[in-house]
Amino acid sequence: MKAIGRTLWAIAGGRIPLQSTGREPDFTSRDELSLLNTGGTEASVEITIFYADRDPVGPYRVTIGARRTRTVRINDLIDPEAVPLETDYAGVVESDLPIVVQFNRLDSRQAENAVTSTLAYPV
Amino acid sequence: MKAIGRTLWAIAGGRIPLQSTGREPDFTSRDELSLLNTGGTEASVEITIFYADRDPVGPYRVTIGARRTRTVRINDLIDPEAVPLETDYAGVVESDLPIVVQFNRLDSRQAENAVTSTLAYPV
Amino acid sequence: MKAIGRTLWAIAGGRIPLQSTGREPDFTSRDELSLLNTGGTEASVEITIFYADRDPVGPYRVTIGARRTRTVRINDLIDPEAVPLETDYAGVVESDLPIVVQFNRLDSRQAENAVTSTLAYPV
């Protein structure tokens, strides 16, 4: 199968929930970017995080193996710096090869979890 | 990074939940538009709100700094007039520069919160 | 403002939850199509409902006033026939003028509600 998707994607409504309820890591509140690389070559991805009141931070570098999917917890991005919790952010994903990007959130701040998922914007 | 996205976006399923449960402002029920401006120039945005039974209201004017993201709570739009709660509305977002728009809702009318998020329609 | 959007849209994951918890109509479980007509002329819309095991039913006819939004509860579509609960369906929305279509669900089968929303597919 050839590489499908786009090389530039964006999501605009990021905000990692502050608290979590339930055992880790399954019920840890988080934002995630799920990245699919259907092609036969490893893809090199750079994620840039935008904020409301300061300059963007990045790139966070990630690779996705050939014919693999990879879910990146925004909570786990630490180099060049961690993404703060309960803070509005947006993300731009640039890849050297076409990929497909979906955004997911698990919010377990209260006793019961809440989930949402949306296709990222394919630029 | 250049400005990515579109200059005209729409969402069609707005409705701010009436009640909230939990401490403000984190658990306040709300609808939000998250606006990302990746470009190097401040973007001027006009939001128009459409209703089921009366003429549209607007524009609500918002700016987004260069290389910044901004989350607008529909609950907080008050000029030219506040958007009523528990009332169906739709929104059109026009920007002088390309941006990316995502729609989010937190519904905490009952004890546990519910969340949803969707990409706006890129016209 | 001119009419924005498309004249043909589809959603594929419909299923009206069977039970509801909480006072009607705010917490009634439902699927909804939200339709935005930004243009200066009333739009005539035909909705066709597809099923897993029988022929499609429709058209259900709806109008959307000029510069108005309208939220159609699938639960309320009764002519030519009601859409059964807890049954998979899909919907195609055809309009004589460009509109924007978003799909929403409120699921209050259990004590706490769950919500989701997604842009329909713009054909």
Next chain:
Amino acid sequence: MKAIGRTLWAIAGGRIPLQSTGREPDFTSRDELSLLNTGGTEASVEITIFYADRDPVGPYRVTIGARRTRTVRINDLIDPEAVPLETDYAGVVESDLPIVVQFNRLDSRQAENAVTSTLAYPV
């Protein structure tokens, strides 16, 4: 009505929740792909599942009758092999005729269910 949609779709954030709460099958945690075939000819669909750490598996073959919708629970895909629970995956849907694809999740791991739905990526 003619066949509408695309012949190639992808979703990138799959993960079937491990536990379920509530009576089966209505409240069973699941991921679903909803497939709409508006055309007058049966569509033959092949689903390929991608993983984080091993080669993709498939095709899983499904047919959708003429002018029918079909909801495929990922939990029920067993040939060539079952999709493991609580494991990140992505899916590519290839059809010989245009279809519309939507992704849905019901997460009932805790007492109250959570739902999300998003349009798949139309390649």
